[in-house]
Amino acid sequence: MLRDEITAAIRRALTQELAAVGYGRLSIEAVARRAGVSKTAIYRRWNSKLDLVLEIVAAAAHGKLPALDTGTLRGDLALLFQAVAHALRHPLASQIIPDLLAEAARNPSIDATLRQVLHARQQEIGGRLVTRAVQRGELPADTDPDAAIDLIVGPLYWRLAIARLPLTDSYLDNLVESVATGLGADSALPRPRAAPISG
Amino acid sequence: MLRDEITAAIRRALTQELAAVGYGRLSIEAVARRAGVSKTAIYRRWNSKLDLVLEIVAAAAHGKLPALDTGTLRGDLALLFQAVAHALRHPLASQIIPDLLAEAARNPSIDATLRQVLHARQQEIGGRLVTRAVQRGELPADTDPDAAIDLIVGPLYWRLAIARLPLTDSYLDNLVESVATGLGADSALPRPRAAPISG
DNA sequence: ACACGTCGGGACGCAACCGTATCGTCGTTG
DNA sequence: CAACGACGATACGGTTGCGTCCCGACGTGT
Numbered sequence: 001m002l003r004d005e006i007t008a009a010i011r012r013a014l015t016q017e018l019a020a021v022g023y024g025r026l027s028i029e030a031v032a033r034r035a036g037v038s039k040t041a042i043y044r045r046w047n048s049k050l051d052l053v054l055e056i057v058a059a060a061a062h063g064k065l066p067a068l069d070t071g072t073l074r075g076d077l078a079l080l081f082q083a084v085a086h087a088l089r090h091p092l093a094s095q096i097i098p099d100l101l102a103e104a105a106r107n108p109s110i111d112a113t114l115r116q117v118l119h120a121r122q123q124e125i126g127g128r129l130v131t132r133a134v135q136r137g138e139l140p141a142d143t144d145p146d147a148a149i150d151l152i153v154g155p156l157y158w159r160l161a162i163a164r165l166p167l168t169d170s171y172l173d174n175l176v177e178s179v180a181t182g183l184g185a186d187s188a189l190p191r192p193r194a195a196p197i198s199g
Numbered sequence: 200m201l202r203d204e205i206t207a208a209i210r211r212a213l214t215q216e217l218a219a220v221g222y223g224r225l226s227i228e229a230v231a232r233r234a235g236v237s238k239t240a241i242y243r244r245w246n247s248k249l250d251l252v253l254e255i256v257a258a259a260a261h262g263k264l265p266a267l268d269t270g271t272l273r274g275d276l277a278l279l280f281q282a283v284a285h286a287l288r289h290p291l292a293s294q295i296i297p298d299l300l301a302e303a304a305r306n307p308s309i310d311a312t313l314r315q316v317l318h319a320r321q322q323e324i325g326g327r328l329v330t331r332a333v334q335r336g337e338l339p340a341d342t343d344p345d346a347a348i349d350l351i352v353g354p355l356y357w358r359l360a361i362a363r364l365p366l367t368d369s370y371l372d373n374l375v376e377s378v379a380t381g382l383g384a385d386s387a388l389p390r391p392r393a394a395p396i397s398g
Numbered sequence: 399a400c401a402c403g404t405c406g407g408g409a410c411g412c413a414a415c416c417g418t419a420t421c422g423t424c425g426t427t428g
Numbered sequence: 429c430a431a432c433g434a435c436g437a438t439a440c441g442g443t444t445g446c447g448t449c450c451c452g453a454c455g456t457g458t
Contacts, residue, residue: 001426001427001432001433001434002434003425003434003435006434006435019305020305021223021305022221022223022301022302022305023223024220024221024222024223024224025223025224027414027415027416028415028416028417029414029415029416030415037435037436038435038436038437038438039416039417039418040418040419040434040435040436040437041434041435041436043417043418044434044435047417048416048417049416094304095301095304095305098297098300098301098304099301099302099304101297101301101361102221102294102297102298102300102301103221103298105293105294105297105298105363106218106219106220106221106294119362144370144373146364147370147373147374147377149362150354150355150357150358150362150374151354151374151377151378151381153353153357154352154353154354154355154356154357154358155349155350155353155354156349156353157353157357157361158349158352158353158356158357159349159353162300162356163318163348163349164304165345171343171346174343174346175346175349175350178346178350178381178382178383179350179381181380181381181383182350182377182378182380182381182382183377183381184377184380200402200403200404200456201403201404202404202405205404205405226444226445226446227445227446227447228444228445228446229445235406236405236406237405237406237407237408238446238447238448239404239405239406239407239448239449240404240405240406242447242448243404243405246447247446247447248446
């Protein structure tokens with residue numbers, strides 16, 4: 001009997017509050033104000049602040065995942081980077097995700113939830129990507145999937161979520177090439193070198 | 200006339216509080232309790248919560264920086280990774296840094312301070328590392344220092360601060376090699392490939 | 399022995415938020 | 429059109445924190 005429009009408004013307001021003040025300062029009162037809803041309406045739906053956040057974070061991350069099998073390592077990487085960049089370009093996501101990841105270090109419930117919806121999925125996607133590339137002969141057979149994920153996700157996350165520098169198409173192209181060769185793929189092209197200075 | 204031991208106790212307590220509850224929930228009262236000090240003693244030294252945090256964060260990051268000129272790209276990377284890993288292994292640092300980086304997205308004062316003490320230094324160190332490698336002929340002449348920094352710092356930060364997975368010596372060795380070749384250095388060794396499956 | 403200034407303790411008024419409870423209202427369902 | 433239940437508004441007591449102020453107690457330097 002709970003009205004869906006109000007539930008949706010609460011979810012929307014929570015997302016915005018989370019981005020605006022972070023999990024640490026999050027207050028139910030502010031969520032209610034922002035949603036144009038009474039506190040009562042929130043407490044009818046969730047028991048507490050943590051419940052609310054966990055439910056909504058888990059739901060938000062159950063979105064679509066790309067097929068991600070283009071037939072080449074570089075194609076897969078480019079597609080994955082596009083998806084990650086698209087997600088982290090949303091101002092809300094780029095504020096909420098680092099905030100919750102930091103909070104996860106001290107809140108086991110949040111940590112568990114994020115591991116389910118983010119890390120597990122990353123490992124699954126990254127693992128498949130690596131496995132296929134190994135099968136194609138593009139990557140060494142002894143490639144460690146965990147280490148590969150660090151190398152794939154780390155640079156883009158750093159630039160978008162931490163350094164907050166702009167992202168251009170050519171940057172992404174270069175990143176694909178860097179990560180691919182870093183993982184152990186053959187270089188696409190030889191690249192020009194300066195002559196060593198030592199005589 | 201302010202007693203140094205008390206100032207030090209406040210700094211220590213602030214660090215611990217920051218790690219325990221994060222910047223969002225940080226309270227002066229809790230810092231005072233933890234330091235075994237009265238609120239008055241804190242307010243005699245700093246005007247507000249933000250002042251306190253900014254001063255101490257800035258001071259903490261003015262620590263030593265490694266000489267970082269080993270003569271080879273891989274040597275420089277290994278040394279840099281050791282330094283980063285050492286810093287992020289401290290439980291306090293590994294909780295505080297992601298927390299403040301997330302908070303920086305919504306607090307301009309924190310953002311400015313972190314850019315001074317972290318990003319600027321990273322760019323300086325990373326830029327020098329890249330410049331030297333280019334001069335030696337180890338890296339392409341058109342290497343973008345900013346992109347290089349993402350590739351260097353991102354994976355290790357991701358693993359230690361976000362994924363919070365363990366770090367082994369062999370992992371670091373592999374990471375040095377991956378990053379070096381990803382940046383465009385020649386591979387140290389050819390690595391075994393599986394035969395492509397397609398017949 | 400004296401004066402000075404920091405010290406801890408504690409109280410202040412103000413504000414925000416928690417989670418609960420109680421209203422009368424309104425819309426939906428049947 | 430009647431009953432039901434979610435709705436907003438409002439208030440509750442309790443907790444926590446802010447930043448300020450005052451106090452008597454050191455203890456340090458002179």
